[in-house]
Amino acid sequence: MEAADDGTGGRPEIDRGRLRDLLHGSLPEGTVRWGAKVTGARPLGDGRHEVTLADGGSFTTDLLVGADGAWSRNRPLLSAAQPAYTGVSFVEVDLFDADVRHPVSAEVVGGGMLFALGAGRGFLAHRESDGNLHVYAALEAAEEWLDGIDFSDTEAAKAAVLTHFADWEKSLRALVADADGDLVPRRIHALPTGHRWDRVPGVTLLGDAAHLMSPFAGEGANLALLDGAELGLAIAAHPGDVEAALAAYEERMFPRSEWSAAPSALSGAMLLRADAPQGLVDQFAAHG
Template sequence: MTNSTPRIAPRICVIGGGPAGLTCARVLQGHGIEVTVYDADEAVDSRDPGGTLDLHADSGQIALEDAGLLDAFLARARPEGQAKTRRDHHGTVLAEFTPGPGDEAAPEIDRGRLRRMLFDHLRPGTVRWGHRLVRVNPLGDGGHLLEFADGTTAPADLVIGADGAWSKVRPLVSDAAPRHLGVCFLDARFDEVDARHPEVAAIVGAGHLFSNDNDGRAVILQRNGDGVVRGYIAFRAAPDWHIAAGVDLTDRESVRAHLVREFDHWSPAMRTLIVRNDGDYVPRSFWALPAPLTWDHVPGVTLIGDAAHLMAPFGGHGANLAMLDGAELAHAVSRAVGPEPAATLDEAVARYESAMFARSGELAASSNDALVRFFATTDEPDLPPDHEQEHRDYLARAEAYRRQRARDRGERAEA
């Protein structure tokens, strides 16, 4: 008879309950691995989650497939939302794309619906809402102690930073910080758009509208679910632009008067998109981490999503890569925590990081470059990519990704 010491399951803590963190937790639980998610929000739906996301076949959809939720996603998604129109500031159509029948290369889903779907498929009690992380204290040997704003603490053997642009976990592995990309925008919305704003509905169509002038101003509108269109009125400016402009961001009419002056050379139909919104203008700005960003592995900690590779939203890669990060990290951890481990936990995490760096670096750099081109001061319009080819590429890369995974798993099984 031989004696064996029972393996002690590592305490895995995910910081951040967005799509990346919830996907990671769901896939970990699919492998039978315990995990706790901490999020500062009071509940899954306690704040405005933002607009709509297109989940790509070669990344976000693969993550959902790994989570066993691809069918649930497709039942909630809007394939027609893949439609895109590019207009100039006079309203002239420069390019259009309408998805064909059965095109599910990058269907849209509201961020709130995606978050709710992921949350509802986790075990009860997995997410600890109302836990704002304030500090992570290294304990040695890869262990860390999490400190939250309410005074509670939690020990962890693996801390997964899924806490976005201003991550509290990132400083443990890198001193990189987001830089402002020189573009700000105001988030506005149109409710019951088909009945109350038919002129906006007609211009936006079933998906997205992109419009810009040759002086760094733009309007980007997205058809969301439940009859809502969200709009982003964007312009080149510093984050504190409103101070020099004398604009009170809490006063809708003060903001509106400023926009009327700034966009006075746009056509009346296009100015409708800027000044007829329901609700207030919510100020936001574009930030990005250096790209590509890498770091030397630090025992007991890693990053996924915006915490690892915050990028401009042009191309829609951020959320897709974030969810794929979460799934791939969960698979890596399973190879170290399973009944027949093929690596130590830190070896597995380091391999995930190496693959994540290669996967995200070029896309982050190209997304940031795309934003600069879109907001450039030029007489030449920045025309969109060939979306039909883009969708074919998503599907081809998805198939290649699955084939490579199958080969990798076969090689591990043989080893």
């Protein structure tokens, strides 16, 4: 499917590293304290919290925002929910400088995104703006599947992944066989769709900490950014009243993330279903 940019900026694309540099570069020097790994947080009463760090340090705060991703150390302050394995595992690989070093793979992936799908497995690949190809080999597999692969032995790991694509076309298998660098295993986890909590003074969550979902709808980073922006606006709109700001933020964030999590889960199931790639073909056809 080819969808031309309509110029409205409605579906912008940017490489993750460039976005991170852009955002980080806009902050005053010293705003980020690198290497400050949070080990836990506990309520002190009156909406204040003490946050402890792996280096033995700690600090107290009257507004704690857990933006610490899937395995958030702050989430337990609000909710007992834990991410659950979705039944899908990814192995992530890169092919560097593809036009020069991997011209066949560059051609296969093309200028945008490639989905090569079968029942319970597939390759999801895209070209990054630096000319590298980024590929996920996806497999419906037991949670322990990745534990049985020795990722320190790259060639053996490639062979183990490709066993599941034995009868696939050579140019698709090459996306893994010819990969550069290490293979990265990723189990895909998600929080329950519609995850929410009762208001707890002085603390909230955003992004994956609040609503980890499978990546198939490609919305997780978008939601995290929007959460952050809306939380900032809510705090600015309620000067001196953190509780009103957090309540206003959560009131919008909960339904928004539920609205994305449900189709994201369905999308994952659809992509890899028994008659794959028919589900995706139908979806593209519906887009016209």
